Amino acid sequence: MNQTKAIAWQKRLYFMKRYGIGLLFLLPWLIGFCIFVAIPIGWSLFMSLHKVAVVPGGFKYDWIGMKNFKDAFVTDNVFPIELITYFQQMLLMVPMIVIFALLISLMLNQRFPGRFLYRAIFFLPVIFATGQVLSELFTQGAGEIPFIEQYNLEPLIEQYIGKQFAETIMSVLSRAILILWYSGVQILIFIAGYQTISPTIYEAVRIDGASPWDSFWKITLPASVPFISLNVLYTIIDLFTFPLNPVLAHIRDNMFKMDTGYGYASALAWIYFGFIFVLIAIVLLLFGRSVKTRRDRR
Amino acid sequence: MNGELWIEKVSRQVKGIFWSRTAQRIKVVVLGRNISDGLLANLILYGLLTIVAYLYLQPIFYMISTSLKNLNDLLDPTVTWIPRVVTWQNVSDAFRGLQYPDALKNTALIAISCSLVQVLVCAMTGYALAKLSIPFKGLFTALVILTFLIPPQIIIIPLYVIYSKLGLLNTPFVFLIPAFFGQGLKSALFILIFRQFFKSQPLSLEEAAKLDGASTLRLFFGIMFPLARSACLVVFLFSFIWYWNMYYEPSWFLANDFTPLSIRLDRLEDVLNPSLLGQRNTIENPVTEGAKMAAAFLIIFPPIIVFMFLQRWFVTGIERTGIVE
Numbered sequence: 001m002n003q004t005k006a007i008a009w010q011k012r013l014y015f016m017k018r019y020g021i022g023l024l025f026l027l028p029w030l031i032g033f034c035i036f037v038a039i040p041i042g043w044s045l046f047m048s049l050h051k052v053a054v055v056p057g058g059f060k061y062d063w064i065g066m067k068n069f070k071d072a073f074v075t076d077n078v079f080p081i082e083l084i085t086y087f088q089q090m091l092l093m094v095p096m097i098v099i100f101a102l103l104i105s106l107m108l109n110q111r112f113p114g115r116f117l118y119r120a121i122f123f124l125p126v127i128f129a130t131g132q133v134l135s136e137l138f139t140q141g142a143g144e145i146p147f148i149e150q151y152n153l154e155p156l157i158e159q160y161i162g163k164q165f166a167e168t169i170m171s172v173l174s175r176a177i178l179i180l181w182y183s184g185v186q187i188l189i190f191i192a193g194y195q196t197i198s199p200t201i202y203e204a205v206r207i208d209g210a211s212p213w214d215s216f217w218k219i220t221l222p223a224s225v226p227f228i229s230l231n232v233l234y235t236i237i238d239l240f241t242f243p244l245n246p247v248l249a250h251i252r253d254n255m256f257k258m259d260t261g262y263g264y265a266s267a268l269a270w271i272y273f274g275f276i277f278v279l280i281a282i283v284l285l286l287f288g289r290s291v292k293t294r295r296d297r298r
Numbered sequence: 299m300n301g302e303l304w305i306e307k308v309s310r311q312v313k314g315i316f317w318s319r320t321a322q323r324i325k326v327v328v329l330g331r332n333i334s335d336g337l338l339a340n341l342i343l344y345g346l347l348t349i350v351a352y353l354y355l356q357p358i359f360y361m362i363s364t365s366l367k368n369l370n371d372l373l374d375p376t377v378t379w380i381p382r383v384v385t386w387q388n389v390s391d392a393f394r395g396l397q398y399p400d401a402l403k404n405t406a407l408i409a410i411s412c413s414l415v416q417v418l419v420c421a422m423t424g425y426a427l428a429k430l431s432i433p434f435k436g437l438f439t440a441l442v443i444l445t446f447l448i449p450p451q452i453i454i455i456p457l458y459v460i461y462s463k464l465g466l467l468n469t470p471f472v473f474l475i476p477a478f479f480g481q482g483l484k485s486a487l488f489i490l491i492f493r494q495f496f497k498s499q500p501l502s503l504e505e506a507a508k509l510d511g512a513s514t515l516r517l518f519f520g521i522m523f524p525l526a527r528s529a530c531l532v533v534f535l536f537s538f539i540w541y542w543n544m545y546y547e548p549s550w551f552l553a554n555d556f557t558p559l560s561i562r563l564d565r566l567e568d569v570l571n572p573s574l575l576g577q578r579n580t581i582e583n584p585v586t587e588g589a590k591m592a593a594a595f596l597i598i599f600p601p602i603i604v605f606m607f608l609q610r611w612f613v614t615g616i617e618r619t620g621i622v623e
Contacts, residue, residue, distance in 0.1 A: 019432060021514045022426050022432040023426075025423065025425060026427070028480050029442075032480045033479075036460070036479065037445050037481060040452075040457050043453075043459075044452050118347050120606075121351045121355065124358075124605070125354070127543075133563070133597055136591075137357050137594070178357060248451055265455075272451075276447075280447070
C-alpha cells in the first residue's frame with residue numbers, strides 16, 4: 001500500500017520535472033489564451049444567443065436562443081447580399097493574388113543583377129498595405145489598372161459574362177493594384193519555397209534534355225503545391241480583415257444600432273467566421289491530398 | 299544550271315556565317331545557354347518586372363504627386379502626375395493636423411515595445427511547442443492556429459470590457475500586456491514561425507549542451523535564442539509594421555489624447571475642416587485630398603526608412619528561417 005503510494009508519488013514527480021519546464025515556457029501564452037481569447041470567445045458566443053442591451057453599469061441579457069442567427073438571414077436584407085457579394089469578390093481576389101505572387105516570384109527567383117532592388121519594390125506594399133493608409137487610397141480611387149477605362153472594358157465584360165457577375169468583376173478590377181498589394185508576403189513565401197527545391201534536380205533534367213519550360217511544369221510547379229496551398233490559406237485569412245470589407249462594416253454598424261445591438265453583431269460575426277471556416281476547410285481538403293501524396297513519395 | 303550553283307554557293311556562305319564562331323558567341327550572349335542567362339531573356343525579364351513594378355507602385359506615385367498639388371491642380375483634370383506648382387502647404391497641413399511629433403511618439407512607443415516583447419514571448423512559446431515535452435502538445439498547437447483564424451471582430455467587445463475592467467484603456471499597456479501574454483497582433487503567426495525554425499534545428503545541438511550540463515533555460519537563452527537571430531529579425535519587422543499600421547484595435551481601445559497615427563489620419567478631415575463635421579464620407583472633398591495623401595505619406599515614411607536599411611537581411615532572413623517547410 002505504502003509502496004504503491006510512493007511509486008505514484010515518484011511518477012508524479014517525474015512528470016512534473018519533465019513537463020514543468022515546458023509548461024513554464026508555455027505559461028505566458030497559456031494565461032494569455034485563457035484571458036484574451038477563450039473568455040472573449042465564450043462571452044461572444046453567449047452574447048450571440050442573447051439580446052444584449054447596454055444599461056448603466058453593464059449589460060442586460062435576454063435569452064432569445066437562435067433568433068439572432070435566424071434574423072441575419074430572414075429579417076436583415078443587407079447582410080446576406082453583402083456576404084454573397086463579398087464571397088464572390090473573394091473567390092476572384094484569392095486566385096488573382098496567388099497567381100500574381102507565383103508569377104512575380106518566379107521572375108524574382110532568377111539570378112540577375114539588381115534583383116534585390118526589385119524584391120524590395122515588390123515587398124514594399126507590405127509596409128502599408130494594412131490599415132488606414134490603404135483605405136484612404138481606396139476611397140480616392142487610386143489603384144485602377146489604367147487600361148480598363150482606356151479600352152472601355154465594362155460593356156465587354158457585361159456582354160460576355162453576364163450582368164450580375166460583371167459588377168463584382170468590375171469592382172475588383174477597379175482596385176486591382178491595391179488588391180495585388182496584398183501579395184507581398186505571398187511572394188516572399190514562394191521565393192523561400194523555391195529555395196527548398198534542390199538545384200541538382202534541375203541540373204539532372206537539363207542533362208536529360210528537358211527544356212526550362214518542361215522543368216517548370218514537371219518540377220517547380222509540383223514542388224510548390226504546398227506553398228500554393230499555404231498562400232491560398234494565408235490570403236483568405238488576410239482578406240478577413242480587408243479594410244473595405246462591407247461585411248465587417250455592416251457588423252460594426254449593427255453594434256451601435258439600438259434595436260440590434262452587440263448580440264446581433266456577434267451573431268453576424270460568427271456567421272461570417274463560419275463561412276470563412278468552411279472555405280478554409282475546402283481549401284485544406286483540396287490541397288491536403290496533393291500535399292500528402294507528395295510527402296509519401298519523399 | 300548556273301543559277302542553281304549560285305544559290306548553293308550563297309546558301310553555303312550564309313550557313314558559314316551562321317555557324318561561325320563569332321555568331322555562336324553572339325547567340326550565347328543573346329539567347330544564353332539557359333533560358334535565364336541570355337541577354338534577350340534578361341531584357342524581357344527586366345522589361346516585364348519594370349512594367350509590373352511601375353503599375354505596382356503607381357498608387358504611391360499618386361500619393362506623392364497628390365500631396366504636392368495645390369487646389370487648382372487637384373481640380374484640374376489635365377494635371378495628372380506632375381503638379382504645375384509644387385506646394386508644401388499640404389504637408390504642413392498634415393503635419394499640423396496629425397500633430398505629427400506627438401502621434402509619432404505614441405505610434406513608435408507602441409510599435410517598438412510591443413514588437414520586442416512579442417519576439418521574446420513568441421520565441422519562448424514556439425520553442426516549447428517545437429522541442430520541449432508538454433502534455434497535449436498537439437492540442438496547444440491547434441489552439442495557436444485557432445487564435446490565428448479567429449477574426450478580431452468576434453471578440454472585440456468582450457475584450458473591450460475586459461480591458462476596461464483591468465484599467466488598461468487609453469494606455470500603451472492595452473497592447474503591451476496581451477503581447478506579453480502571447481496574444482498580441484498576429485502572435486499566432488509568429489509562434490508558428492518560431493516553432494518551424496526551432497524544429498529545423500538539429501537535436502544534436504541540444505544533446506551536446508545538455509551533456510555539458512546546461513539547463514533548459516540556459517539552453518534556450520544561451521544557445522537557441524541567439525541562434526534564431528534571423529527569425530527574430532523577421533518577426534520583429536513584421537510585428538513592427540503591423541503594429542505601426544493597425545487601425546481596428548486602436549480605434550476601440552485608444553481615445554482622444556493617446557492615439558497613434560492611423561487614427562489621426564481618420565480624423566484628419568475633422569481637424570482641418572471642423573465645419574464639415576459629420577458629413578464625411580458622404581461627399582468627396584477635394585480640398586483635403588492633398589492633405590490626406592500628405593498625411594498618408596508621413597505615416598508610411600518612417601517604416602520605409604527602417605525597411606530600406608534592413609531589407610537585405612530581411613529577405614535572406616525569411617529564406618533562412620525555413621518558415622515555409
